[in-house]
Amino acid sequence: MTAVDDAPIAVDEIATMTVTLRIRRMNPEGAGEHAAGEDYWEEFQVEAHATDRLLDALHKIKWEQDGTLAFRRSCAHGVCGSDAMRINARNRLACKTLLKDLNPAKPILVEPIAGLPVEKDLIVDMEPFFASYREIMPFLMPSGPTPERERLQSPEERERFEDTTKCIMCAACTTACPVFWSDGQYFGPQAIVGAHRFIFDSRDSGQWDRLEILNDKAGVWKCRTTFNCTEACPRGIEVTKAISEVKRVLNTGEI
């Protein structure tokens, strides 16, 4: 196939437009008339292409209008997990969200992800999130003697946990979960995804240690299957399904 004439339109062919971003801000040291720690909304207008990422628009604000605007980002194409935010009331990665998919006719609402302490503007304290991940012993615990070559694993055995290996720990799922918001104890969906990745790995022997942790009061039984996590995952992981699979193992005792 040599589709040349119908090749897609280059980015610079698309006209620019004015987009309004309403950003939820907080400066721990105060900003102008805003006291230290005060939450407030601020509007910015930027010229952008419809195919620009929301992250590009945030950069335009930071680089051309207000350098104090604080947010995390790194890879800018959805693999490092730095820039999860609440965009029009939905958790997404700013670098994987194109303006054309956001109805740019209306102001775009941008807020920090919920349920973690806000440090400044769109930056939250990620430590409680990573602490939950560390709790579930997220590392292979094999048994038996270490083989000289690789441990064998069939493609089918690998397929069982393939989906949950894609997690980039952006916290979009956990901070979309209403139980996580209201219950300070709950590990949250990401930690369960992290555990699932090992529980269903045929090379692992630590499943029951992990399952015991997840059976605890902070564990899987807190999940109310609202599917917010699955909708929020920028990697397309079926988070709720993974949690259900862990619940099933706890119910049946069979992996």
Next chain:
Amino acid sequence: MTHHDYDVVIVGAGGAGMRAALESSQRARTAVLTKLYPTRSHTGAAQGGMAAALSNVEDDKVEWHVFDTVKGGDYLVDQDAAEILCTEAVDAVLDLEKMGLPFNRTEDGHIDQRRFGGHTRNHGEAAVRRACYSADRTGHMILQTLYQQCVKQKVEFFNEFYVLDLLLTEDPQSAEPGAEVAVAGVVAYELATGEIHTFRAKSVIFATGGAGKIFKTTSNAHTLTGDGMGMVLRAGLPLEDLEFFQFHPTGLAGLGILLSEAARGEGGILRNSTGERFMERYAPTIKDLAPRDMVSRAMANEVREGRGCGPHKDYVLLDLTHLEPAHIDAKLPDITEFARTYLGVEPYTEPIPVFPTAHFAMGGIPTTVTGQVLRNNTDVVAGLYAAGECACVSVHGANRLGTNSLLDINVFGRRAGIAAAEHAVATASTPALPKDPETVVAGMVEKLRTSVSGGGTETVGGLRRELQETMDRNVQVFRTSDTLAEAAAVIADIKARYANIAIHDRGQKYNTDLLEAVELSFLIELAEVVVAGALAREESRGGHYREDFPTRDDEKFMKHTMAYASGEGVRLDYKPVVITKYQPMERKY
């Protein structure tokens, strides 16, 4: 200011930093400092695979891998280092598997392997299946697996600590050859608080990654600003071969986002506006799987000669439409999603617009094969190590082969971790820090913070854009003395104007405005070194192509560039290439 004492301090928590940390923290008290969080590092963006002659799916030999690496690097590779890289590759892959890395598997349960550019059977006969992989997210799996092991070993991380200064016991430029110059520690800026921290250490490992942001069109993360290389240069130490920068052939057109070479390893074909598989003309034997420098030049040449695609005829097409959708989903899920998300192209049925994107620094901080940092052609800095993309061992020479960088970070990250810890254990007393060790960093931070009200007229965003645009225009796939001279003049102007920069944020907490201003200063100085080395190298070799000197000149330039910062700009010296088995030959594929 807070002070810390450690045996080993590792700067950077990507693949090389964490691989080093796993070794070092078993042997010595180790701290890992990162300006991000460990799982955010750009190792996670690597896609295609990690090379090792496992022979799991077809016959392969370590020696073939060494030869391919040397030839792929256009003979600027230090061959002793390449032998180590390829020999230790087998254990490096098996170690990761034992740590839990979910490699793709063959039907009989072994690690699967696939083809990649420049990796061949028996010295160039045909492409060989050498790349061990996990779909098209091998780097993600490596980063996750190493982080998981760091959690298991309770490695001590200092997240969002931006190291800004390297402390040595002597000025390496005034020290006599042979005299002892040792590392004393580092100074870091804590992003959350604005506090300055000094870390005294017996050993320091730099694993700070690349500097792709000197270019506008790049596969690199926003945070890849060459901080480690920049600090080393400022400390009076040399940088090696920085003019050799790899342009990956298949960046998404206009965006630079990486589409793995695995796409071609799995059967993808590059086509020009006539539909021709043009690589048949440039590399008749291995075609689309020629090394990256050759493919990138071929693509740029097709566009230059009017055979580009699209309304501006400024890109070529990566065609996967003859592959089974199920095969694409199994082997290339992420990159096809990138095409859908960012260009709105469906790779099952439409070819993907692609063009070369700045991808990898072959050069960097010169090291020995144990990761010790050199302060001239022969002497090392006691206790200072470097590994990964920021380092130059040199296993990549003038052009790195795909899948050799994930290998590099594991092999030389491990070596640096062991060597740094052993050095620390063998060193009875920690070298004293210089008096007022935080002075340089405190001055830098204060100057930027007070620039808010200081009336400066230059902006970080403005200067950075000018720098990146001149680098893309003048220092990309094709270079001449004219384009390089123009880049040098623009960079000198930007450097002078940087003194007049003003940021907006005067705050102490999460002042990312200040962080970006510091990053820009490193980018400017590194771009200067790239251009100086490229101007002086009047030949074409690997990723460095001079249209005014289109052939390789082994007589004059079979040597590594060693660039030093001096009062009068960049001073260049040269270092011999280590040749063991392979005499330079013409590079044909």
